[in-house]
Amino acid sequence: MNLLFVFSIVLLVLVPPAVFAVADIENQTVVAQSKGGEIILSLEFGENQISRFNKMIPTFQSGSLIVGDSIIEIVDARAKFMGNSFVVHSDDILIYAKSMGEQGFQINSYLLGGNQLDAIKLTSVSMDEEEIIAENDSQKIETIVLVQQDIRTFWNDNYDIEIKVFDKAINPKPQFYQSFGAIENANIQVTLKDLEGNQLTQFTGQTNSRGFWEGDYFVLQNLVVGGTYLVEVNVDYLDSNNFQQLETLIVSDTRASDSSN
Structure with missing residues (x-):
């Protein structure tokens, strides 16, 4: 567990100055997928709330991570918003997302097990749901x-x-x-x-x-x-x-x- 603690601190220290408002993902679903499409991550956010620092931040509702034939439900997770990035952390998974401006988010996900920190190779820029639907419009929908x-x-x-x-x-x-x-x-x-x-x-x-x-x-x-x-x-x-x-x-x-x- 010490390894996880150190890794989290590094993430917090390396966050750059804010270049966008995290409030922009209010009531949206952030979606990321690997190049081959075998890994799909979805994170659903709700309405913005005022934090104790008097800033508008979204609320994390739920999510899921599909890896091959396995699906991990992301519930009872803790979310932290930091300028142009956010972290979602549950007992099973750690997700770090950094804003890439109009291109969406760059996302890294890690499965947690005991003292191990196993990286999932998910570093694709996220697409919103409408973009993925448009990408598949030319194909027959199943x-x-x-x-x-x-x-x-x-x-x-x-x-x-x-x-x-x-x-x-x-x-x-x-x-x-x-x-x-x-x-x-x-x-x-x-x-x-x-x-x-x-x-x-x-x-x-x-x-x-x-x-x-x-x-x-x-x-x-x-x-x-x-x-x-x-x-x-x-x-x-x-x-x-x-x-x-x-x-x-x-x-x-x-x-x-x-x-x-």
Whole structure:
């Protein structure tokens, strides 16, 4: 742990005079990726707050670091803003970002383990999300669709389903709560059918700015037959189509109420 302490002090001492306002990243996502795209870092910042030194600084919300097939969630991290740079430090990772003016940030990331300080070779200049989207506009977009649904619904209850849609090129390993790489205005169609193919209901809509859509269906007592139903999820965005088929169970009974006799 002594090695980490010394390294942090060196970072603080070498920070040059301020050449930009850290407040400029208010409500923004800072994104960096390696040249080969195998390492992607995203850091989400919230609204500015006034520090004890009466300066406007952003608040760090969350982030993630994708390295190959592994993803490290950056939560409960401490952030320090120093003129034209900032440091994000958690138990697992240390991130040092230095402003390069209009080119974004130069970022170095380090995995922390015991007394070791293992450098991740991530020194690319960050790009904001809009730049990465524009870079991939000429390519066919491949979507990743995450679905959360009720796997069992009783009579007189709502069946709920939630969907998030992501651009795989921007966020290849998304988590449901993330907004990085989310696709707005993707067309959603969800169809519930019994096992014989008879349609029970259908939802349609579009994802919002966070790539999110939700729908629900009230399962009316005696009018909906109990049993297993197929859930067909169809998501269209530009030239991309994503189809999934899931199952859900409708129980032909109301939820039992607690009683003591």
